[in-house]
Amino acid sequence: MSKKPAAIRGTNDFIAEDAARFDQVVETFRRVARLYNFNSVHVPVFEHTGVFARSLGETTDVVAKEMYTFEDRSGDSVTLRPEFTAGIARAYISNGWQQHGQMKLAAWGPCFRYERPQKGRFRQFHQLDAEMLAAPDPMADVEILAFGQQLLEELGIAKSVTLRLNTLGDPESREAWQTALLSHFRAHEPELSADSRDRLARNPLRILDSKDAADRAIVADAPVIDDYLSSEAGAWFAAVQEGLSAAGIAFERDARLVRGLDYYRHTAFEFVTDALGAQGTVLGGGRYDGLIEAMGGPPTPAIGWAAGIERLALLLPGAAGGKVDVAFIPMDREAELVGVRLLGALRSGGGISAETFARGNMKKRMQRADASGARLALILGEDERARRRVQVKDLAAGDQTALAYGDIGFIGGYMAELRLREMEGEGAEMPPFSAWLPATMLTTR
Template sequence: MSKVKTPAKTPQAIRGTQDIFGPDAEAFAFVVETFERVRKLYRFRRVEMPVFEKTEVFARSLGETTDVVSKEMYSFDDRGGESLTLRPEFTAGIARAFLTNGWKQHAPLKVATHGPLFRYERPQKGRYRQFHQLDAEVIGAGEPQADVELLAMADQLLHELSIADGVTLQLNTLGDGTSREAWRAALVEHFASVRDDLSEDSQERLEKNPLRILDSKDRRDQAHVASAPKIDDFLSGEAQDFFGAVTSGLDAAGVVWTRNDALVRGLDYYRHTAFEFVTDRLGAQGTVLGGGRYDGLMESLGGPATPAVGWAAGIERLAMLCEGRGAESLEIAIAAESNDRNADAAALTNLFRREGFCVELFASGSPRKRYDKARKAEPAIMISLDMRDGEATHGLSVLNEGYARAKKAQEIFDNRK
């Protein structure tokens, strides 16, 4: 009919997802590649995990009342009516795999992975609904040396990313199960006695997650936080020894840290060591890597008591600190300044690539502008092929004096048939 076709609207990307491209994508890849290299130095084995799990995997391990479980999970029923959830974190799924696959035979097991995670949150810079993390876990190791090795790896990663000087390691201990419960009870008592002075948020936290009051940013809470009972007064002898072994191990490894006795973890399964690498360069999303010991987690999934430590790091946040890193510079630009030389230029491009050079071919668009386009790509070496008065001409010029492989490139160019 004469009815004008209704142009199909292009669907929008989902809120909180990102299409990463250009320098951001290069920085992202740089973070992942650096992690892969460092993780091998520490002999952490690579694992690949499903992106979704039965909902109970997360509900049981993270704690039903945590915000992550109660309002931030992407859960849905599959066609069989089973409740599944897009993973909001790595640890629970890895713990499940450890139990269901009998990985106990490999204990102590050091594993590393990375990939997308999903949380239904209000997006912000450095906070997305689909975001990406690096993850490292040591499962079946109850010794403080495991904590030290894991932290040393995190520290080395940040150094190799060249962002360590803007980031500080904050360290705390939550004690063993009984110390933690005693401390928690004392905190509840302390804050309940001044309940009406607390911020609304903290009054709510008093019910749901009293430890979290300690890192409240609200001024009204500060004084009461300062006078709150300290974990150190509730630590058992073993818990003290454990923390002491971790800190002296870090000192011996040359890992710089500061004690923050108000540092707690949001998830219920943590015990003993808790830590965060924090920067002030990312606004409210300052935690760049965080983790701790989760000795209670395996039991919550119905497995045997199994000690474990782990950390996760936000790739986007790390990548933002590595801005401009990771882009490979162009070694050779080849311009075909006449269409008659397109085939020669393509052959030459192939030749150099097979010799392991990073090459870009400029043989499209206006022949007169190809040279300029090639120059703008900022190659170390510029090669131009042209046709003058019926004669094939060619030229190679080294634009970057410091370029190490110039001689080899020249040889290949001179010896081409």
């Protein structure tokens, strides 16, 4: 045990169902992204440390204690990305992407944060990310939220997730609100929890979502952003809500919702669930109009969100593992060689997935073929070779028929029809292979 190499804390190795769930999340994301015309962007996994330190806010926990930062061989300080947005903003500036006008970008991959692992939280985790750059219209907020909503729907988890929405206003509104909040909390400072007294100095907004009971009482009658919104900021928020209603997207106004990272303005949102314990946020984001300019680029209004792939995968009802269409069972070495050619034809010519089961006795081979989920088993021995045929056994129906080498293409046809029926939910009505095969093809053993 002690001699086994250990994975780094907070990293995961996973296969089979877990991997299938992960893949399903990513594949669904990519498919839905296409529907909304979000195109792929690929950015580095690491950046100069300043890219994250400046954009996220020096006092945020992510920057203060959670970054994977190290010196490379030249002595430069580099950091593994804790999120996507800063790197994409940097790429936008570095490459002059303002030439493209509005951009809708989608990315996914690993991110890194040095934290204590917990349910749905890891040191290497994976995010889906969507960004709309140079998008100065409340309808962009609506569109990117619709993307997120549809993603959750197509993953089949929309029922267990609710959208919470708030606005942080424009810089003037936010500033005025924050000042009011600060004086409110200062007035109650002795009653605040130790954590919140600490937050008072670092990030007073965070007191709003404290879990401490005493804090919540003080938060209950804290100033609300609505009273400090400029007319422009109020109009923006109204437009977003109107658009969401038109799109049929349900949301809850949460006046205490704030975002951890400094760059957020206007719309802020989270899709939350209570099925994941303390890590309820499954997809979150908001508008960050000032970020790109603050990083040295042109003024660029933008909005984006990120979703935790592991968290989404945990909510997935279930995922089909790696099934194979056809199992090939050779009786001897010679049959294996013939099989290489037959399976090659099925795979490249017919798009059929196939696996060979050549170990153990016949019983074991059949057991494994069955466990593989294959619908058909192809059995090839000396007798069959002499007549240039294979035995085709329908593993669901249990019956078996012989098929000439030259007619092997029918297997592709059968599997194609089976797949079609399964897609339409009537896979059970698929006749056995022997009944499906035209009568003239039926061969006696």
